[in-house]
Amino acid sequence: MVSVAKTQLDPAVENPAVENPAEETEPVKLGRRRDHTRDPDILAAAVDVLAECGYDGMTIDMVATRAKAGKATLYRRWPSKGELVIDAVACMKNADLNLSQLPDTGTLRGDLIAMIKPHSIEDGEKKLRVIAGLMSLLAHSPELAETARVSVVEPRVTAHRFLLRRAVERGEISPSCDIDNLSTVTTAMASMxxxxxSKTIDREFLISLIDGVILPAAGLSPGTGTGPVAEPPAPAETAVTAR
Amino acid sequence: MVSVAKTQLDPAVENPAVENPAEETEPVKLGRRRDHTRDPDILAAAVDVLAECGYDGMTIDMVATRAKAGKATLYRRWPSKGELVIDAVACMKNADLNLSQLPDTGTLRGDLIAMIKPHSIEDGEKKLRVIAGLMSLLAHSPELAETARVSVVEPRVTAHRFLLRRAVERGEISPSCDIDNLSTVTTAMASMxxxxxSKTIDREFLISLIDGVILPAAGLSPGTGTGPVAEPPAPAETAVTAR
DNA sequence: TATATACGATACTGTGGAGTTCCGGATCTT
DNA sequence: AAGATCCGGAACTCCACAGTATCGTATATA
Structure with a gap:
């Protein structure tokens, strides 16, 4: 069940101007053309239904109705429910976590706190609910599992890893820190x-993770303000290059 | 879908000797008696199928066949698929993590490492796969969600909390440690x-969590306990016990 | 022995949803 | 204009599975 996703990714099939010479002959393009501006609406509807009902609870009719589209329209664009879902999950990726317009406050704690945004939390919760809804498929569909991981988990872990590495370069924390595990902790704890x-994520919880787990594990003791108040039980031996 | 579980928990209905005077009249007990020694087999079969196929992929026939039982037998004991699953999840709890026959090596690191057992890892992975298979239901069934949490997450978190608290009482780590979050980290990271x-849990990963996250966050530098230390990128100044 | 229930096995019923087809109308090419 | 394909909508087919009923057999009470 659920095989390969290709829609949305191969403009050659849709664009009349492009023609692959060695490809299967795309004979002509006659009649009314497909309105691809509806694709995002349909995929967004699919994501909504997935978040609410899960994969097995979701029906094509639900998605079509919510997108104000006909069932046949959906089947004209995606060959099966499974492929529609794969595309829907993949299109969740966009979001906001652009590689390097992350906060840069000068301290690790400042950066981590600056990443706490209500919109980001809400967005993450919804995406996690989507993943939860199709989690029973992930074990049997490595492709879908990878798509889900790349769309939801990967961006957040990567962002944390970036901030931690910068803190190392800055000399704020030791290079011997377990960056890989630490950059995953917040996402893992939030998912749990x-x-x-069945709880929600709030600012207080995230700050407790920063001050109770991440910073101490990185060798920093949390300060009251934004600045680093390094006061570990053992004196830090690393080069303290205060920015 | 999926309502209340009561089977297995009310011996009065089954035991001929017990009769509730104000209850519904249990008239008599005639004919062949139900063989309750089969219950565990059926529930175990249900757990197996759940782990492999998930809730929606699981059929009553699969469970009956695997348990070498008839479909009617299952419906004689559980009124619906949902209630069978609730009981099956609840019966996963037993396991091994008895409250206080946990390791007591004298050091936090020793205790945490002593908790790493192949059997426990395998058991935990299977239970997590079961949870994954019915995760789409958890959002709509708080009862099932709580049952799952109590059966899978709660015992492990409680065990870690116990070890951390003992380390505090022992004076090994500070009472200001974030015990609640730290006792959840391992389970959260393993679940992720x-x-x-789609990776598996191995000893190396768990030790990296202990030495890279938990102990540092608790204010301990790894290497004070017994056993090998996870290899950090930077030269460790601790006693290198090359295994 | 007569009666009643549990057992495994099998056949049956009912329903919900995936996927298909057809419709009237709209939009494109030639 | 003619033909082809799109659209939303609705009716349709097909099938898998939850749940029920029945059968021959085994085990219990009275």
């Missing part, structure tokens, strides 16, 4: 909270 | 790894 405990 | 990354 949403998926298993 | 299995559910999102």
């Amino acid at each position: 909270r949403i998926l298993f405990e | 790894r299995i559910l999102f990354e």
